[in-house]
Amino acid sequence: MHLKLVCHPPLNEKEEEEEEEEGAKRNTSKRTEIHSNMDYVLRTVMFALVICGVFSADEVKVKSVMEGDSVTLNPDITQIQRINQIKWMFQKKGSNAAENIRNVEILQGRLEKNDLTGSLTINNMRTKHSGLYTLEIDHDNGTNNASFNVTVNEVPSVIEAHKAEIKILTVKKGEPLFLETDVTEFHGDELIVWRFGDEGKLLAKEDKETKSSPYYNADERYKGRLQLNDQTGFLTLDKMKDTDAGYYTVRISSNKQTTYKKFAVNFTGFIISGSVVSPSAGAIIALLLVIAVVAGLGVLYYRRKISELQEHVVGTLKFTEGxxxxxxxxxTKLxxxxxxxxxxxxxxxxIAKINGTEDQRKQTPYYPESEAFKGRLHLNDKTGDLTITNTKSSSSGVYELQINSSNKVSYKKFNILxxxxxxxxxxxxDSATLQTGVTELKNDARILWKFSDTYIFIAELSGATNHHKLYDGPxxxxxxxxxxxQRTGDLTIGNISRAHSDIYTLEITSGKNITCRRFMVVVHDKTISGEVGDSITLAPETEMQVGDLIMWMFGPEDRLIAKGEMNAQGFCTQDDAVGNITLDQTGSLIITNSTTEHSGVYKLLVISIRETKHKRFRVAIHERKENVVVEMESMPLKN
Incomplete structure (x- = not known):
């Protein structure tokens, strides 16, 4: 190895300073470049961390809601810069394919998207909306996903009591209970849920979207007693029992809103003091006491000075004139x-008073003079019960009972309609027309026609939409x-029969006003009168078809008196006819040379493959009146 030694002359002081400055500049430039590179790397790492923190590739958020609820899926995309597109996908449970929520039919009309935050709200959910909801985000630096596994459970067992308006109702045992909603009409996306008791026992449920029949509790306790009105959501519970007292709650959810209503139901004649009650009834007692205290706060202080105050307000009791x-x-005893x-x-x-002393009970109870109740008030001298006989519409009002005893004063109110x-x-x-008395319905009016004292719905009409519904009845x-x-709400019953004889109730709701009317319809048999010796014809007034069988019966025992059958050759009579009675080719019954013994009720049965028709005739045969000729002897007039 050869080393080449290069010698430089020594630098003077000035040159040395310049060299140091130049080296410092080179070092600064290098450090700046390093810092710049580190800053880029750091920003990239931080961005990746942010993305991973917000949308972990493996993380799937879990959401659980109840039917009728709304859910908001909030991925929070505010930390992502330069977003080009966001897209929500839905993969139904049990399916391997996902599709854009805009194309999912079962989600239409219930979605709300926020493009600033990326959140998605699904309103009024059903179990069919359970599945995987995935948000795909396309931005300048790539693509990210956020996933939510949503499970929609059956309707909740407890409906939010604090959201429900409470209404107190009092009914008689054995009579039906009617629970009304505030719905005037449905739009086809509602879920109606009725529950009972503190445990939230499901009574009835109907999903308007599925257009399926309502669900009713299959418990033997409710078998055949529940009826959900298809048009209004009203619930009817027939033949009330002791175990039916308590809280009833309804929840109606739609794509636009969710409403609640609550009813505290008890029985007529309930007294607060000295009774052993069930937990559910005890809850009602507490509620009623609170209401009584709040309503009478002004006089409560004074009354409590002299006695223990207890008050019970009974719901509306409805009666018919007479x-x-x-x-x-x-x-039980005064x-x-x-x-x-x-x-x-x-x-x-x-209007009436009585006390418990022996002397007083032997006397006639005191009734102040009043034309409105003259002779129609009666007090029970053992219990103090009040009876109003032969009631009139003017008897309507709030009746207050005050019981003064040795240590307390109890109050009870009855609202009588x-x-x-x-x-x-x-x-x-005949055709029977029951008139409302209205010349033209208001837009917010709703007409309800009910049959019998069990208040079975037979017809409804909405003034706002002119939509009506008719029911087949029992x-x-x-x-x-x-x-x-459609204009007046009048109800017409065609081809009326004796089975239609009963009470009909009309209820007109307009705003906060409710008008009620009742009709007693009495249907009589068709009466045919004649005199002894006349011929009487009873016609079926129906076209006979091949295969039809006609049977005529008479009297309280329904004794068969004539029979015939229509075949391809015509009407064939059989040999069951009795004397003076024949059948013609139309099936009409002909009584010739009639006597008073032919008077009575005749019943016709027309039996076909499709149905059996019934008809009744009342025949009255009177003795023939003799023509009396009076002859007068002519007498001359005296002057």
């Missing part, structure tokens, strides 16, 4: 120191017979 109203104190006062609001006018009744008489086969007795006037 019925008797029984208002119970809840006492004590010597008890004083019973019955008053009528709003003036708190005393007496509906007027229009009695309408028809003959079998045993299909209204099938193809009902018509409702």
């Amino acid at each position: 019925e008797s109203v029984y208002l119970h104190t809840g006492l 004590l010597k120191e008890d004083l019973i006062l019955w008053k009528l609001e709003p003036k708190n006018a005393l 007496v509906w007027p009744v229009n009695t309408l008489n028809y003959t079998v086969g 045993d299909g007795r209204f099938r193809d017979r009902l018509q409702i006037n």
Whole structure:
């Protein structure tokens, strides 16, 4: 190895300083370049960390919601710069393919996207919306994903009580319970859920999107007693029992909103003091006490100075004109120191009183003079119960019971509504029209027609949409017979029969006003009258078809008196006809040379492959009146 030694002359002081400055500049430039490279690397690493922190490649966030709820998937993309496009994909559970949510039919109408944050909200969810939701983000530095595994569970067992409006209802045992929603019409995306009790027992559920039949609790306790109204979401629970008292809650969710309503249901004649109650009834008692305290706060202080105050407000009790109203104190026996006062609001006018002393109980209870109740009030001298007989619509009002005992004063209120009744008489086969009395419905009006005291829905009409619905009723007795006037809400029953005799209830709701009317429809048999010796013809008034069998019966025993059958050759009578009775080719029954013994009820059965038709006739044969000729002897007039 050869080394070449190069010698430089020594630098003077000035040259040495210049060399040091030049070296310093080179070092500074080098450090700047290193720092620049490190800064780029650091920014790249930090960006990668941010991306990984927000969207971990392996992380899938899990969301769990209930049917009817809304869920928001929030990936928070605000830290990502220079985003070109964001896209949400949906992969249904059990499927291997994902598709753009814009193309997923079951999600249409319920999505809300926020392009600033990238969040996605799905409203009014169902179990079919369970699956994997993935956000794909395209930006200048690549592509990132955010995934959410969403599970939609069945409806919740407990509906949020604090969101529910509470309404107190009181019913009689054995009678139906009607729970009404505030819905005027459905839009096809609603989920209706009715629950009972503190444990949230599911009673009924209907999903309007699926257009399937409502679900009802299959428990033997509710078998055949639940009915969910398809048009309004109203729930009817028939034949109320002791175990049915408690809280009922409804939750109606749609793509636009979720509403709640809660009912505290108890039975008529309930007294707060001295009773052993179930936990659910105890909850109702507590609620009623709170309401009573708040409502009467102004007088509570004074009353508590002299007695222990207990008050119970009973819900509305509905009656028909002419019925008797029984208002119970809840006492089994009046004590010597008890004083019973019955008053009528709003003036708190005393209408009856009785006390528990022996002398007083032997006397006639006191009834102040009042034309409104003259002769129609009766007090039970053992219990203090009040009976109002032959009620009128003017008997409607709030009745207050005050029980003064030795150590407390108890109050109880009854809201009595007496509906007027229009009695309408028809003959079998007629068309009956029940009029609302309205010339034209308002846009916010809703008409409900109900049949019988069990309040079975038979017709509905919305003034806003003119949409109406007709029901077949029990045993299909209204099938193809009902018509409702779109302008007035009048209900017409065609070809009426005795099976349609009953009470009909009309309910008109407009805004916060509710108008009720009741109709008593009485359908009589068609009566055919004649005199002894006349010929009477009873016609089926139906076209006979091949294969039809006609049977005529008479009297309370339904004795067969004539029979015939339509075949390809014509109408053939059989030999069951009795004397003076024949059948013609139309199946009509002919009574010749009639007598009073032919008077009575005749029943016709037309039996075909499709159905069996019934018809009744009442025949009245009277003795023939003799023509009386009176001859008068002509007498001359005297002057």
